[in-house]
Amino acid sequence: MQVFLTGANGYIGGSVAVTLLADGHKVRGLVRDRAKAAAVKAHGVDAVIGTLDDTALLQAEARAADAVINTASSDHRGAVEALLAGLAGSGKPLIHSSGSSIVADLAMGEPSDLIFDETTPIVPLADKAARVAIDRLVLDAQTAHAIRAVVLCNAMIYGKTLGPPAQSVQIPALVRQAKTSGIARYIGRGLNRWSNVHIADVAALYALALAKAPSGTFMYVESGEENLRDIANAIAAKLGLGVAQSFSADEAITAWGRNTAIYSLGSNSRVRGKAAAALGWRPKERSIINWIANELV
Numbered sequence: 001m002q003v004f005l006t007g008a009n010g011y012i013g014g015s016v017a018v019t020l021l022a023d024g025h026k027v028r029g030l031v032r033d034r035a036k037a038a039a040v041k042a043h044g045v046d047a048v049i050g051t052l053d054d055t056a057l058l059q060a061e062a063r064a065a066d067a068v069i070n071t072a073s074s075d076h077r078g079a080v081e082a083l084l085a086g087l088a089g090s091g092k093p094l095i096h097s098s099g100s101s102i103v104a105d106l107a108m109g110e111p112s113d114l115i116f117d118e119t120t121p122i123v124p125l126a127d128k129a130a131r132v133a134i135d136r137l138v139l140d141a142q143t144a145h146a147i148r149a150v151v152l153c154n155a156m157i158y159g160k161t162l163g164p165p166a167q168s169v170q171i172p173a174l175v176r177q178a179k180t181s182g183i184a185r186y187i188g189r190g191l192n193r194w195s196n197v198h199i200a201d202v203a204a205l206y207a208l209a210l211a212k213a214p215s216g217t218f219m220y221v222e223s224g225e226e227n228l229r230d231i232a233n234a235i236a237a238k239l240g241l242g243v244a245q246s247f248s249a250d251e252a253i254t255a256w257g258r259n260t261a262i263y264s265l266g267s268n269s270r271v272r273g274k275a276a277a278a279l280g281w282r283p284k285e286r287s288i289i290n291w292i293a294n295e296l297v
Contacts (some may be wrong), residue, residue: 001243002026003210004065006052006079007072008045012097012154012202014163016071017045019203020030021209026060028254030072038166038259050080062086067093068209074098077134084138085147093148095209096138100155100195100220103129104267109188109228110248112268118218129262136219138207142215152212155195155222155271160187160295168199170264175234176297177255184236184244187266190229194257195222195271205281213279220271223283226263234292 003020007013008029010049019029022109029045030052031037050057052072058079062068063086070083074097087094102124103116112203124132139150157168178184202221209219232244252261273281285291 001210002028003067003069004030004048004061005069005071006030007070008040009164009166010071010197011166011168012157012160013071014040014043015161015199015203016206016230018043018070018162019204019207021045023207027252028065030061036164043163052076053146055082059086061226062278065092066094069206069210070111071097074131075134076150077130077137080138084141084147087147088114088145091146091148093150093210094138094141095150095152095206096135098131098135098151100153100222100269100271101263101267102132102135103271104128104263104269107192107268108252108262108266109190109192109195109246111191111227112270114268115270115272116220117272127259132150139216139218149208149213150215150217151218152206153218153220153271154202154211155197155220155269156288157197157199159199159285159292162200162203168261169196171254171296173233173260173265174232175239176224176282177260178235178241182241184232184239185247186229186240186244186262187230187247187249190232190244191247192228192266192268193225193227194269195220195225195262196288197221197223197283198291201283202284208279208281210233211239211271215254217275219275220273221276222271224272224288225288228287230289231292234294235291236290241257
C-alpha cells in the first residue's frame with residue numbers, strides 16, 4: 001500500500017513511517033524543507049516538500065495514495081479539509097491524529113476522578129473546542145465524503161523516536177527544566193494524572209488501524225497512567241537531583257508557557273482505550289516510571 005503521511009520527520013510521524021515501511025508499505029512523507037527531506041529519505045521515506053497550507057499539493061497526494069495518515073497537526077483544519085477533498089468518494093482510509101488534552105481540565109496539579117473512554121461524551125474547554133470539531137469533521141467524513149475515517153487520540157507519549165531525531169512534548173519539557181535549574185518540578189500538589197503510552201506501541205496501533213479499523217472509529221491511545229509528581233520524582237532520581245519540588249501555577253506558566261503548563265503538565269487527562277483493545281492492540285510497554293528509570297538519558 002502507498003501511504004501519504006504528513007509530519008514524516010516528527011516524533012509520531014517518523015515512528016509511524018518506519019513501522020509502516022517495516023510492514024512492507026511505501027510511504028510518501030510531507031516535510032517542510034530539504035534538510036528534513038534528507039532526514040526522512042535516510043529512513044526509506046519518499047519525501048514530499050511542502051506545508052499544511054499547500055492545499056493543491058495535499059489534495060493531489062491524497063488522491064494518488066492508497067491511504068493517508070495525518071500526524072503533522074491536530075489543529076490545522078485547512079489541511080484536514082484538503083486531505084478529505086483529495087480522498088472524497090474513494091473509500092480510502094484517512095487516519096487523523098488527535099490528543100487527549102481534548103478532555104483535559106484546569107486542575108493545575110489537583111486530582112480528578114473523571115475517566116473517559118470512547119463512549120464518554122466530550123465537552124471540551126474553549127481552547128480545545130476547535131480540535132474536537134476537527135476530530136468530528138474527520139469522523140463524519142465516512143458518510144460526507146465516503147472514506148474510511150479513523151481518529152487516534154494519543155495520551156502522553158514517551159520513549160525514543162523510531163525515525164529521524166524528534167521528541168515528544170511532556171517528558172522532554174520536564175527534563176529540560178530539571179536539567180537547566182537543577183530541580184525537577186511538578187505543578188501544585190502534582191496529583192493530576194495523565195494516561196500515557198510508549199511510542200513503539202503508538203506506531204504499532206497506527207499500522208493496525210490502517211489495516212483493519214472500521215470507518216468512524218475513535219480510539220484513545222494509552223497503556224497506563226501516572227500522576228505528574230511521581231513522574232517528576234522519577235526524573236529527579238534518574239538525573240541525581242534529589243526530590244522533585246512544586247511550582248506554583250504562575251511559576252509553571254513562566255517556565256513552560258501557558259498551554260504547556262495548563263494543558264500538558266497541570267491537567268488531568270485520564271482515558272481508557274477500549275476501542276484499541278477491541279481491535280486487537282496489545283501494547284508491550286506499561287510503565288512510564290520504569291522507562292524513565294531504565295532508558296531516559
